[in-house]
Amino acid sequence: MKLISAGETAANTNMSVEAGEDLVRIGEMAKKYGVTLRTLRFYEDKGLLNPQRDGSTRLYTRRDKARLKLILLGRKVGFSLRDVKQMMDLYDPTGSNTKQLRLALDKSEKQLARLQKQRALIDDAINELSGSMSAVRQMLAERSVPQASAAS
Amino acid sequence: MKLISAGETAANTNMSVEAGEDLVRIGEMAKKYGVTLRTLRFYEDKGLLNPQRDGSTRLYTRRDKARLKLILLGRKVGFSLRDVKQMMDLYDPTGSNTKQLRLALDKSEKQLARLQKQRALIDDAINELSGSMSAVRQMLAERSVPQASAAS
């Protein structure tokens, strides 16, 4: 009574409701996108994913894959999962999604500002650290060669 | 029986042990360095500071101020408090502190590498985000002006 072949040799074994669905279990899904099982369950728990079930077994559809891609992109650019969810929740397959796009743009602008500020902070830190490092190197050099040269 | 005048008018009211000690209570210390009381107590709890006590009242010395400056510099460049403590614990006022300096340099090199990696990630994110933003703007533009122009 399995829905998909383990080695996924044949194209489609199930044609329950929709067209060629290409359902995937959690293990394969995780491997495919380089995340852990825990992560996928966590995202579901947070309402970001909604896989079908075969009994208790999760089956991820094409839609889940698209959503996961979005999640991962969002995380990459520094959005929180809450932000991602908020944006995804606005998705409406029947409309123009103008609201969703506007929200995404708004959040993106803010995030871009945050990223730029972060970069500035990091540059500061790098400079500060580099400065300290030369100072330390100096001190070490003085300690290792205390032969000649006056203190002044 | 107070050790310092509240408004710190006179130079030194106490000459208990050391020279002009310039002791400061937690409130003043916090204000002076822009941290909260909680932070100072937390640092003490973690073994990073060691103020004297007048009864139960903390009195911060010149030494504590120097240490706090170091802590804040360390945090600024991204060291953890553990790192900072590890480095400070090696301080020996009687020696050359070569070990301390070497450890600091070692940790600094690693931290510098981390910072540079972070900057690279942020730059990536900025680029990715900027790209998405233009795409979204495009979509919004198409939605707002659907008058003429073919779909292709």
Place this chain on the structure above:
DNA sequence: TATAGAATTGACGTAAACGTAAAAGGCGCA
């Protein structure tokens, strides 16, 4: 059928650096 490999839920742990609340003691001042 035995066994290994997936998968499930539940629940506590982690990391960092504090925030915040509570209850109480001490001090200067009017």
Place this chain on the structure above:
DNA sequence: TGCGCCTTTTACGTTTACGTCAATTCTATA
């Protein structure tokens, strides 16, 4: 003497995104 402000200790809470068991069940395959 009462008030307000400063300070103290204790201890739980916060945030985010999972990690890490643990106990159990299902499934496929040899």
